Amino acid sequence: MLDGLVISIDAMGGDEAPDIVIHGIEYFLKHTGKGRHARFIIHGDEAQLLPLLAKTPKTRARSEIYHTESVIAMDAKPATAMRRGKGTSMWNAIESVKTGEAKVAVSAGNTGALMAMSKLLLRMKKGVQRPAIAARWPHQEGFGVVLDVGANLECDANQLREFAVLGEAYYRALYKKKKPSIGLLNVGTESLKGNATIQAAHDSLSCSELGLNYIGFVEGNDISMGDVDVIVTDGFTGNIALKTGEGTAQLLGMFIKGALNDNFLSKIASIVNLPALRRMKKRMDPRLGNGGLFLGLNGIVIKSHGGTDAVGYASALNVAIEMADSNFLEEIERTLDALHDEDDNVEIHIP
Incomplete structure (x- = not known):
């Protein structure tokens, strides 16, 4: 079990996921998140994540992988995403907030799907x-x-x-x-x-x-x-x-x-x-x-721009840690x- 301020990450959401997501966490821990007692539950395909974590030591030391191979496509319609969403990296990231494992969820994935799942799982x-x-x-x-x-x-x-x-x-x-x-x-x-x-x-x-x-x-x-x-x-x-x-x-x-x-x-x-x-x-x-x-949910969900880079993703994490610590x-x-x-x-x- 992770201690500290736990952030739940949809590692497979975004145009260049999971590369940008993992490097974004590493950038955050080296810069604005340096000294913050943040830890990460990373939801995604372990086969893709392990090689990336091998190159990002700070992220590896602060993270735990929750494996899933299911992903919501960036162009999926919200209704389709809802029918097929359970068990995906996005769904699981939000569910970690619902169960209390994490204080906040972050995703760079499909905005419509993220909103629909957040409303369903966390309620208004x-x-x-x-x-x-x-x-x-x-x-x-x-x-x-x-x-x-x-x-x-x-x-x-x-x-x-x-x-x-x-x-x-x-x-x-x-x-x-x-x-x-x-x-x-x-x-x-x-x-x-x-x-x-x-x-x-x-x-x-x-x-x-x-x-x-x-x-x-x-x-x-x-x-x-x-x-x-x-x-x-x-x-x-x-x-x-x-x-x-x-x-x-x-x-x-x-x-x-x-x-x-x-x-x-x-x-x-x-x-x-x-x-x-x-x-x-x-x-x-x-x-x-x-x-x-x-805003307006029974939980905190941060949407990162899908086409951002590591610096941009780190900025979204900075918002997440501030919200989690408030x-x-x-x-x-x-x-x-x-x-x-x-x-x-x-x-x-x-x-």
Whole structure:
């Protein structure tokens, strides 16, 4: 039996699994996870995992393999994955959280399948309609949190209100800030902007007595400017914003690289400014924001980007260890109870 903070790993989920998964754990233990008392249950094909563990001594010393040859394909539909899911590396990784063997599960596998299995095995928190995916977003003062980024393409006002509560608790647990600010993403900050759902969610959050630091409507540029900690939106809008931000960061990187290699003088300038350029590259690196949390479940599940590398996977593990080492689930329950107690006194009118 493993001791310490145990993380359950779906080793076979991801575009380059299990190689990236194992090397990601090794990178984590050598860098951000250095000194953390973390251990890993690795679910996957032992024949593929043992050669990788032979080359990653830190991971080998902190891990135990739970063998399974069954895998959920990255392109499998959620319904198909559910029918064939039991006994797969993804299913077993989540089940380890359900049984209490592990504090948190991490997978870079099929998002739809992971969400469906997580809901089935862990169930929803009392009163939560549907889970949301919360993503970290780099901005000028560190990281913000945006939710939902894909789990719920359409949301009503009550769901957006729940997302605000869930996102606020997540931010407090991850970044240790007592009163993170919350904004509702809209097409403008004026009070009359937005559709009926956005207006209803805004009204309920504005008159809430939960003690949330709700600052009102925010616009898309506020996501990156660092003026707000938690930005709430529906999954359709959030996912487009997330992918747009990732693409913009990659494009800027290409522009900068091209400009610095344009001629001899620019190459000399890039050598002189190399330390500053490395700092800027790190600030813009989307891998460092990898790791989305499924909010609203009776357990902690982290979704890593399927196409990430070892550095990105290590970032997802960093989120996992912070959540495992916090009172996040208890804080969520306390805040949700207060939210639902308030429901009888808050009327949300949706035309």
